[in-house]
Amino acid sequence: MNSRTEVFLLTRTSPAVALSVQGLQKTIGKRTIIRNVSFDVHQGEVFGFLGPNGAGKTTTIRMIVGLIAPTAGRICIGGHDVRSEFIEAMRNVGCIVENPELYKYMTGWQNLEHFAAMLGDVTDERIQEVVQLVKMDARIHDKVKTYSLGMRQRLGIAQALLGRPKLLILDEPTNGLDPAGIRELREFIRKLAAEEGLAVFVSSHMLAEVQMMCDRVAILSGGEIVKVTSVEEIVANGVNRVEWNVEPVETARRVLAEALGADNVQQIAATKLIASLTQTETASLNEKLIGAGVSIYSVTVQNQLEELFLEITGGESIA
């Protein structure tokens, strides 16, 4: 096998790495806020960055986009080191750090022109294109101070997409959006990843949101990566709250208590029992219940991701 085919196979098996973070560390004074953070984000995937407030998400993002110098470690965007090849690295990124703070005294269009001039090679047609992409045509010539938060968010994304980046970084993008806005944003992000092959890096403190939006997720707690995993895996191993509608309820309660412990099983209505357990346990318990002659009318499973999240991050609050 010659080296050409080898490269070909490599790129086929693992898609190109858009963002690579290796051994990242940040110490301010004597406090280490980020400790040995490493992960890769691939082209075409939506990568969630999950952690409670104060876990170091924003600090990590600021290091990725060059706002903060890391104490140790290496960040590469599209193969370019952010420290030594800042300009080449930043050509591949569009980002919103925290809130989409744009110049309020200028119109949306003037803001886009401002950032287009900083990129150097963005035409008016491209600005028009991103304006249409985020559906801001109607209000683009109004001053930003008259925009709602949702519109500012969309203008922020338009600004991030101007230079056709390979990597889009969004820090808590759903903050302050209404449910319709969140859903729209989610679909938009998925579309960008699927159709344009963008790598999207989304930070969030809400597990449910990450679950709906992302392919893979890194969980950060106390400045350290606790876990990098796929979203399916979290769901499969997660503890669920299961509600059984059964009869006779006494027999069912005994069977469940035997398997899960009496404390875990609660009766919430005449024929309803609830307990916390994993997906695999649910299946085997259903068999046992049927074996014991219990009639099952319904089984409802509620994801208890928040609990899992608390467990992983050591019980820190998820405000």
Place this chain on the structure above:
Amino acid sequence: MRNLLALTRNETLKVLRKRRFFVVILILLILIPTFVYGQYTTEQRLLAKVGTTDWRAQLQQQITDQEHRMQSPALPDEQKKIMQLQVEQQKYYLDRNINPKATGATTFTRFFMQYGVSLFLPLLVIVIATDIVSSEHSEGTIKLLLTRPVKRWKILLSKYLTLLIYTTLTVMITMVACYAISGLFFGFQGWDAPMFTGFQISGGTFDASQVKVLPHWQLLLMNYGLGWISTIVVATLSFMVSVLVRGTAAGMGVMLAVLIGGNILVQLAADFPIAKYIFTSHLRLTDYVNGTPLPIPDVTLPFSLCILGLWLVGGLIVSFITFTRRDVLA
């Protein structure tokens, strides 16, 4: 290079759209007519009091008045020396039959710079200068500005160039507005009136050996040129404060304290040895050409320019090092 041009264009547009520069122009357009009117009524009153339009009689009256005041034992030596020089100059003008205060737009315009250079013009400049970097921090837009594929020093340089443009414009607009508005009251004459420059005190006595005759417009341009240098230095130091401080209000407070404190220092403790090396003591560069010596002893124009130059370079070094190295935390 094209990049820097585009960045500077961005920055100038931001200052314009923020309407900061309009505020500066508005202040000028309100204050200049007020001063012109004040000057006009003072002259009318003087005319009524002295009862003559003859400038020779007026000047002679002024000389006598000042000589009386110099007799006072309470007057500090420094001030006495300045008054002595003024009297000698007035006599010099009188002897050669030239009116040093020939009313006219040219005189008013020159006086405006002469009196405005140490506090008024610096105040106008810091309105723009303290805002230019700190507002990006306070509004959070710094995060977008510094995550573009542009080196940080280039972004700061574009901001500094923008500041130089607006500072220069402020000085130019001051001159044009003064001339146009005062001309309506005093007439536009006086461009080519002969003026003397180069009076000195050497060895404690009046020295007219370096005196040259200049047409008034030339003296006017020298005043505005030197005034421009002073305002550029103030603008640069305000720029540094703008880099160091995160809020526009805090930056303005710092600069106001420095400027007013510096002015007080010159008045109170001019012979304090350190005063010689503080930039605010040297802002009145125009005094060198108008024949009123600087309040601090033993300084020359080249020395003042050196001190101001050092402060300017120092301010730029601090600004660029801080801006390019600092972590953007909040």
